[in-house]
Each structure stands twice: as structure tokens, then as C-alpha cells.
Amino acid sequence: MSRIALLGPQRLQPFVGEVARGLEPHGSGAVITAGWQEHEDAVVELHEHLDRPTHNLDLYKRAEEVLRHDPSFADAYRERQNELRELQAYYRLRLDAAIEGVTALERRPERGPRWEEAHADAMKALRTLDQEHAARVEEGNARFEKQHNPLEHDHIRKHRKQLRKMVDDASFVAIAGGHVAVLLNRLRLFGMAELLAGKTIIAWSAGAMAISETIVLFHDNPPQGAGNAEILENGLGLARGVLPLPHSKRRLNLASRERIARLTNRFAPLRCIPMDEGDRVDLDGGVLLKNRTYRAFTTAGAVETAGV
Amino acid sequence: MTPVTDTMTARETLQHWIEKGAPDAAAIDAFIEENTFPIVEPGSVTYVFHGEADGVTLRHFVFGLPSTQPLRRVANSDLWYLTLDLPDESRMEYKFELQLGEQGRWIEDPLNPHRALDPFGANSVLQSYGYERPDWTEHDPEAREGTIEELRFRSRALRHDYAVSLYKPARFRRTRRYPLLIVLDGGDYTHFSNMKTVLDNLIHRLEVSEMIVAFTHPRDRLNEYAAMPAHDEFLAEELLPRLESRYPLIGTAEGRGLMGASFGAIASFSTALRYPDLFGRLLLQSGSFAFTDIGEQQRGPAFEPVVEFVNRYRAKPVAIAEKVFVSCGMYESLIYENRSMVPLLQSTGMDVRYVESRDGHNWENWRDRMRDGLSFLFPGPLWMVYE
Known part of the structure; x- marks a missing residue:
């Protein structure tokens, strides 16, 4: 049975080593830091915290090598990234209108007897839009995989063979945060979902997002734009039933229960998990454990803990 | 009593x-x-x-x-x-x-x-009541610091040596391509508007893209910045190629920006107009966009070439960059001129963002607006990065 621990950020108060020792006291570890991009190899501190033999899977570097060696595959890969950006831009435009539909209702000072129904319909339209976007991205991914069959690509096969051995030899895999789209792309490119299935995984921030079912980008107060949470695409789906929200204290307007409630209702039945410094939730065999450290946002916009 | x-x-x-x-x-x-x-x-x-x-x-x-x-x-x-x-x-x-x-x-x-x-x-x-200095304008010990390299070279167009302070972001890597922002009155921006700290902080917060910033130091700003063709030539044909040949820069219009305040905004605008599509991003603060609809201008001799330049542009406005950020203080004498420019710029199809503040013609006003301007022109990966 797989055991997965999702953690809050590890840069300032790291406790990943402690978690690893608790879950897997023996054996070596493997780390994925592809979200750090060119700084993927800056793992000295991480290795110190883990305090045992640890191998970096170097997914970012491996992907660069694959793309460098096969320009035509690199072109197709980049074209797919451009397509994803285009899809995201169109979705974002439609999302602004759909969210305005919900908030306009919520702003009304007087709510008549049919308000609940109208609000539920507006929320349903918003969820439909989210689902359509996720489906469009998924279709495109499937098309790309069918057309280019990356897992059968010579270079990728060579790397996958090495990666499979490294993962099999490790007692756990730690997946760090960083750029969530870059991380996800590299995980997908090397078919890591299959290699990681059943392993003990410790993931934080973007790492936690990437292995969950759905990746939601969010920031309630960005310097530009409306700050509407949006689906990036489906994640690897190793951590099911949860929607990790790293740095929630900094990125979400926690004072607005209405806003939090809208977020949790929109993505239900996934549980929205705030993941700040020191936070941890555990999944065992795919089941979310409501242990001592469990916290989640409720559909009313409050925070529930294991004891509540 | x-x-x-x-x-x-x-x-x-x-x-x-x-x-x-x-x-x-x-x-x-x-x-x-x-x-x-x-x-x-x-x-x-x-x-x-x-x-x-x-x-x-x-x-x-x-x-x-x-x-x-x-x-x-x-x-x-x-x-x-x-x-x-x-x-x-x-x-x-x-x-x-x-x-x-x-x-x-x-x-x-x-x-x-x-x-x-x-x-x-x-x-x-x-x-006044409610004003707070933005925290991103002050030193943040968590923010990694960029470095400054001093350059000096002979400008043929201006016929004198020119000094430039080049900012490179923390964790600068030659293998990466960076956008370039050329900042006029660079010494004043770093000294009075704390711009190096602002860049360190906004890059650290992922709100602004990692970028290379060239702070230029004018020798005779009132002349050089008054839409002087030689200064435009210096920026576009001397400084820009020199930087692009030596540093890992994106090298396209969307990766090139000009920034200036007051007369510095005029010089930025003038260069972008004379070399259309070379610079895709303009950050213009309290621009001295003085113009006359009729009669003589009243702002003194230094403004003569500026008024002439702005009048010419107003008669035939054209798009000169993809994105333009304009800011001005409500307590400045130039507020009328800046407000007048905005619809004109928008009418050309450029993506224009305009921000006003209850402030004057000074470096702290320009400092406080940098987050709005830089994050609009060179947005960082905030939306995508969860560390």
C-alpha cells in the first residue's frame, strides 16, 4: 500500500527529513527537484535534511538532454506547450465572466426566494467550464502521446530504464515544489506516474499539487489580473481526493469566508487543504487520514481539523 | 484655563x-x-x-x-x-x-x-491617513540580492563617454535568456527610489520576471532627454546592440523595455517612436508630455523641443510598443498632460495601463508605482511557482 505525505513549504522550516525517517526509517531516498528548473541540482540543503544516501532523479536535466538530441521532437513538444498556453488564455477569459456571474449574485443586497437556485446554477456553470477545460487539455495530451509516443522515444526509454531502477532502489521519493507546470511536464514526459505508483512519496508545495488529481493555480491578490483560481490541468492522480493549496496564508484571502467557501464548493468533492509552514496531511492506500495534523477548508469557508 | x-x-x-x-x-x-x-x-x-x-x-x-x-x-x-x-x-x-x-x-x-x-x-x-510605505520597497532579508556591474564606453552619437550600471538578478545564469529594461536617470532611480531593492524583492516574490536592467547615467539630461535624436540613436543603435552582444538577453521587442520619469519618460517615448517595434515595453512615470493646442507653451525654454515633439505625436499618434504603463501623481502640474495622453495612446491599439496616485512629482511616488508597472510589463511566474 502506498503511503503519501503532503507537506507545507520546506524552505524556511524544513521537516522533510523527520517525515522521511518516520515513514521509511531505512534505505536510501530519491528526490525530484525539476520544479527548480536550472537550479535542480542545488540540493545540498535538502540532502542534509534527509541525512541519508539520496539520489536526484534529475528530470529537468534529462528532459533538456532529450530535447537537445531530438530537434523535431523538441519542436513538437514546444508546439504542445504553446497550445496549452493558448487553451489556458481562452479558458481564463471565459472564467472571468463565469466567476463574475457568481459574485454578482453574491453581491446582491437582497436575495429573493429563487436566489439559491440561481446561485447553484451559476456555480454549476463555473464547474462545467472547469471540467471542460480539464477535458480539453487531457484530449490534447492524449493526442500528443498518440502521435509522438514519447515513452517509446529512444532517449526517453533509456532514461526511464535508469529512473525505474533508481525509484525501485529507493525506500521513498521526495518531490519538491517550484514551477508546477515545469515539474508536471517533466513527470509526464518520463511517465513517472507509473514508476511512482505504490511508492512512499513525500511531496510539498508544487510537488504536492503535481501528484494530486487536479492542479489549481491560485492567488487572491496578484499584482495584476483578477486573481481567479484556475485549473491548470489534471495532475498525476497519485494523491486522490485532495486539492493542496500551498502558502494559503500568503496566497488566499483567508479573512473572506465567502471567497474560501466559493473555492471549496467549486472544487468539491476534492478537499481543499491549506498547506503552510509546518502543515502535513497523510494518505494511506489512497485514503486521506484525519490524523493529528489534518486541516482542511470546509464548504462554509472555515477550517476543520481532525478534532472538529 | x-x-x-x-x-x-x-x-x-x-x-x-x-x-x-x-x-x-x-x-x-x-x-x-x-x-x-x-x-x-x-x-x-x-x-x-x-x-x-x-x-x-x-x-x-x-x-x-x-x-x-x-x-x-x-x-x-x-x-x-x-x-x-x-x-x-x-x-x-x-x-x-x-x-x-x-x-x-x-x-x-x-x-x-x-x-x-x-x-x-x-x-x-x-x-496622510492611510498611507503606508509598501513593504516591497524596503530591504527584505529573505530576498536574494542581484549584482551591479559598472560599464563605461564611448558614445559616437553623443560624442562623450557614457556610464551604465548593469543589474543582474540573483542566481543569474548565462544559459538563460533575460528581458532587458533600460532605465533612464538610473542613478536617481537606484538612489532615491531604491530600485535595486525593489527589483530584488519583486523578483524574489515572483511578481516580476528575472531581468537584466541597465541603469543609464546622463551627462546633460535636460538636453539629452528632450527628444534628442542623438540620444535615441545612442540607446537604440549603441547601447542596445552592445548589451545584446554581451549578455544573455531575449533580444525581441517583448523582451526589451524603456523606463523613465519626467523628462526621462519623454526620452523613452522618443526612442520608442523613432525606432518603432524595437522596444515592446514602455514604463513612463509622470512624463513631461507638455503640449499646446494653441498659443505658446509657458514652461520655459527647456520644454521647447519637448512641446514640439509631443505636439507632433499628438497630431499623428501611432503605436510604438505593445504594452505601455503610464503613472502620474494627482498633485503634479503634469497630471492634465498625462491624463490627456492615455486615450491617445489607447487609440493606437497599444495595451495601455494607467495608474494615478495622491502624490507629487518625486522619486518616492515613482518608487511606489514600480510594482504596478513592472509586473504589468514583465510579469513574473507567481501564478505558476509554489516553492
Whole structure:
């Protein structure tokens, strides 16, 4: 049975080593830091915290090598990234209108007897839009995989063979945060979902997002734009039933229960998990454990803990 | 005289003394010791001066208000005051003019610790109710620091040596391609607007893209920045190619920006107009976009070429960049000109963002608007990065 621990950020108060020792006291570890991009190899501190033999899977570097060696595959890969950006831009435009539909209702000072129904319909339209976007991205991914069959690509096969051995030899895999789209792309490119299935995984921030079912980008107060949470695409789906929200204290307007409630209702039945410094939730065999450290946002916009 | 009570605010205490007569010197000293000045309340501010004077006058730089306003003496004391209505979240730079006999002398407000520096010295700064200095303008120990490299080379166009301070972001890597922002009046931006710290912080917060910034140091700014073709040529044909050949820059219009304030905004605009599509991003702060619809311009000889240039552009506006950020303070004499430019720029199809603030023509106003401008023109990966 797989055991997965999702953690809050590890840069300032790291406790990943402690978690690893608790879950897997023996054996070596493997780390994925592809979200750090060119700084993927800056793992000295991480290795110190883990305090045992640890191998970096170097997914970012491996992907660069694959793309460098096969320009035509690199072109197709980049074209797919451009397509994803285009899809995201169109979705974002439609999302602004759909969210305005919900908030306009919520702003009304007087709510008549049919308000609940109208609000539920507006929320349903918003969820439909989210689902359509996720489906469009998924279709495109499937098309790309069918057309280019990356897992059968010579270079990728060579790397996958090495990666499979490294993962099999490790007692756990730690997946760090960083750029969530870059991380996800590299995980997908090397078919890591299959290699990681059943392993003990410790993931934080973007790492936690990437292995969950759905990746939601969010920031309630960005310097530009409306700050509407949006689906990036489906994640690897190793951590099911949860929607990790790293740095929630900094990125979400926690004072607005209405806003939090809208977020949790929109993505239900996934549980929205705030993941700040020191936070941890555990999944065992795919089941979310409501242990001592469990916290989640409720559909009313409050925070529930294991004891509540 | 009825005594001051413990529950009175500083303003109420002052009002009490104005109506009932001044207390003894010890009570005034205690009042000065126990309060902060100017006295800031929602919608108003009371300036206070304590000391020997025959007259005290507020001298400020807010366009729209009389620039000279006398303080009044509290009874026969050495305490002076002036209350003004002032909108919340305003900043106002000012000095006091002290009259002692025949002598007049401008001083910074001794009771106010806030100062704004500029190339001419320093002013006291009033921060009205609700204003807070943005935290991203101050040193953040968590933010990794970029580095500055000093360059100097001969400009053929300007016929003199030119100095440039080149900012490279923390964790700079030659294998990565960076956008380039050329900042005119670079020394003033780094010294008076804390721009290096702002860049370090906004890059650290992922709100602004990692970028290379060239801070240029003019030798004769009033001439060079007044839409001078040789200066445009220097930026576009000398500085830009030189930087692009030596540093890992993106090298396309969307990865190139020009930034300037006041006359520096004119010089940025002039270069972008003369070399269309070379610079895709413009950040123009309190631009000296003076123009005439009829008659002569009244701003002095330095503005002659500027007015001529702006009039020409207004007669035939064209798109010169993809994205333009314009900011201006409501208390500047240039607010009318900047407001007038915005619809004109938008009419060309450029993506224009305009921000106003309750502030004046000064480096701290320009500092406080940098987050809006830089994150619009060069957005960082905030949305995608969860560390």
C-alpha cells in the first residue's frame, strides 16, 4: 500500500527529513527537484535534511538532454506547450465572466426566494467550464502521446530504464515544489506516474499539487489580473481526493469566508487543504487520514481539523 | 484655563490651547515629546512647528493648492500650527520657511522624521491617513540580492563617454535568456527610489520576471532627454546592440523595455517612436508630455523641443510598443498632460495601463508605482511557482 505525505513549504522550516525517517526509517531516498528548473541540482540543503544516501532523479536535466538530441521532437513538444498556453488564455477569459456571474449574485443586497437556485446554477456553470477545460487539455495530451509516443522515444526509454531502477532502489521519493507546470511536464514526459505508483512519496508545495488529481493555480491578490483560481490541468492522480493549496496564508484571502467557501464548493468533492509552514496531511492506500495534523477548508469557508 | 485631559487627542489638545490660551513651556515641551507630527487624522493634517520665529510658512509642491500657506501662532507661545484638508493615502513633500527678522530660511520639518531625497537635497514628507510605505520597497532579508556591474564606453552619437550600471538578478545564469529594461536617470532611480531593492524583492516574490536592467547615467539630461535624436540613436543603435552582444538577453521587442520619469519618460517615448517595434515595453512615470493646442507653451525654454515633439505625436499618434504603463501623481502640474495622453495612446491599439496616485512629482511616488508597472510589463511566474 502506498503511503503519501503532503507537506507545507520546506524552505524556511524544513521537516522533510523527520517525515522521511518516520515513514521509511531505512534505505536510501530519491528526490525530484525539476520544479527548480536550472537550479535542480542545488540540493545540498535538502540532502542534509534527509541525512541519508539520496539520489536526484534529475528530470529537468534529462528532459533538456532529450530535447537537445531530438530537434523535431523538441519542436513538437514546444508546439504542445504553446497550445496549452493558448487553451489556458481562452479558458481564463471565459472564467472571468463565469466567476463574475457568481459574485454578482453574491453581491446582491437582497436575495429573493429563487436566489439559491440561481446561485447553484451559476456555480454549476463555473464547474462545467472547469471540467471542460480539464477535458480539453487531457484530449490534447492524449493526442500528443498518440502521435509522438514519447515513452517509446529512444532517449526517453533509456532514461526511464535508469529512473525505474533508481525509484525501485529507493525506500521513498521526495518531490519538491517550484514551477508546477515545469515539474508536471517533466513527470509526464518520463511517465513517472507509473514508476511512482505504490511508492512512499513525500511531496510539498508544487510537488504536492503535481501528484494530486487536479492542479489549481491560485492567488487572491496578484499584482495584476483578477486573481481567479484556475485549473491548470489534471495532475498525476497519485494523491486522490485532495486539492493542496500551498502558502494559503500568503496566497488566499483567508479573512473572506465567502471567497474560501466559493473555492471549496467549486472544487468539491476534492478537499481543499491549506498547506503552510509546518502543515502535513497523510494518505494511506489512497485514503486521506484525519490524523493529528489534518486541516482542511470546509464548504462554509472555515477550517476543520481532525478534532472538529 | 481649563486643563487638558488625558483622553484628548493631540489635535484636541491643540484646539483647546487655541481657544483657551497657551499653557506654560513645560506643558508644550511635554506635548511635543508625547506626540508625532504632523498630526494626521482622516481627511486632514495639522502641521506643527515649535521654536523661535517671527513667522512660519508651509511651502509645498502640491499642484492645485496655494504653494505658500502661513502657520498660525498658538496664543503667545512658540508653537505654530496649520490644519489642511488632505485626502487619505496622500503623500506631500514640503518644507517650512522660517522668518526671523528680515531673514527667511527654508528648513525641513524638525518634528517629522520622514524625509524624501532627490538630486536637489531633501524634503520633509507628510504621509496622510492611510498611507503606508509598501513593504516591497524596503530591504527584505529573505530576498536574494542581484549584482551591479559598472560599464563605461564611448558614445559616437553623443560624442562623450557614457556610464551604465548593469543589474543582474540573483542566481543569474548565462544559459538563460533575460528581458532587458533600460532605465533612464538610473542613478536617481537606484538612489532615491531604491530600485535595486525593489527589483530584488519583486523578483524574489515572483511578481516580476528575472531581468537584466541597465541603469543609464546622463551627462546633460535636460538636453539629452528632450527628444534628442542623438540620444535615441545612442540607446537604440549603441547601447542596445552592445548589451545584446554581451549578455544573455531575449533580444525581441517583448523582451526589451524603456523606463523613465519626467523628462526621462519623454526620452523613452522618443526612442520608442523613432525606432518603432524595437522596444515592446514602455514604463513612463509622470512624463513631461507638455503640449499646446494653441498659443505658446509657458514652461520655459527647456520644454521647447519637448512641446514640439509631443505636439507632433499628438497630431499623428501611432503605436510604438505593445504594452505601455503610464503613472502620474494627482498633485503634479503634469497630471492634465498625462491624463490627456492615455486615450491617445489607447487609440493606437497599444495595451495601455494607467495608474494615478495622491502624490507629487518625486522619486518616492515613482518608487511606489514600480510594482504596478513592472509586473504589468514583465510579469513574473507567481501564478505558476509554489516553492
